[in-house]
Amino acid sequence: xxxxxxxxxxxxxxxxxxxxxxxxxxxxxxxxxxxxxxxxxxxxxxxxxxxxxxxxxxxxxxxxxxxxxxxxxxxxxxxxxxxxxxxxxxxxxxxxxxxxxxxxxxxxx
Amino acid sequence: xxxxxxxxxxxxxxxxxxxxxxxxxxxxxxxxxxxxxxxxxxxxxxxxxxxxxxxxxxxxxxxxxxxxxxxxxxxxxxxxxxxxxxxxxxxxxxxxxxxxxxxxxxxxxxxxxxx
Numbered sequence: 001x002x003x004x005x006x007x008x009x010x011x012x013x014x015x016x017x018x019x020x021x022x023x024x025x026x027x028x029x030x031x032x033x034x035x036x037x038x039x040x041x042x043x044x045x046x047x048x049x050x051x052x053x054x055x056x057x058x059x060x061x062x063x064x065x066x067x068x069x070x071x072x073x074x075x076x077x078x079x080x081x082x083x084x085x086x087x088x089x090x091x092x093x094x095x096x097x098x099x100x101x102x103x104x105x106x107x108x109x
Numbered sequence: 110x111x112x113x114x115x116x117x118x119x120x121x122x123x124x125x126x127x128x129x130x131x132x133x134x135x136x137x138x139x140x141x142x143x144x145x146x147x148x149x150x151x152x153x154x155x156x157x158x159x160x161x162x163x164x165x166x167x168x169x170x171x172x173x174x175x176x177x178x179x180x181x182x183x184x185x186x187x188x189x190x191x192x193x194x195x196x197x198x199x200x201x202x203x204x205x206x207x208x209x210x211x212x213x214x215x216x217x218x219x220x221x222x223x224x
Contacts, residue, residue, distance in 0.1 A: 004151065031210050048212060050210070087151070089151075091210055097213070098151075099151030101149055101151045102151065
């Protein structure tokens, strides 16, 4: 079957760095998305990786290893507004998104 | 900016009622999707559409139907609402991808309670 695994909850300190991991098993693979979702709001797009390696966008970076079925989202210089759920989703061979349950990130002062 | 608008943020209905959830997008996107989001579960795809008057079942279509009469509007219908359909419903839209896959843009969601 198809499956996405990510931690349920993580806690980090303001100003620090946090890495949110995601492992996936899909029928075929056409890339991996990360979304951010604040409580009570819509998910918003953060990143898309289809090739191996690290892509950096300001304080946020996303990494992909296709051979390991693994991705991570790296958040630097954490701010209180980064408290949110982070959703990992893999695109399978039929171009359908398989979603993880999300990682709730709690930032403490 | 892409705007996906869902008709209601909160909705309370009774068991057995027919419920309509409306979604409109303003970016001329071909693709539209309906998901439900429940605690501890990932987003689950109910139905999607790649064109007007076209619809495809997602992972959990039972108890639901959809309508896409115009490109910008995608409606989700609960034929006879049941308590297990109490959930957050999210609508999304996207352009077709060419190599790079276009991200989905989401509405703010409708929190539906069935009593």
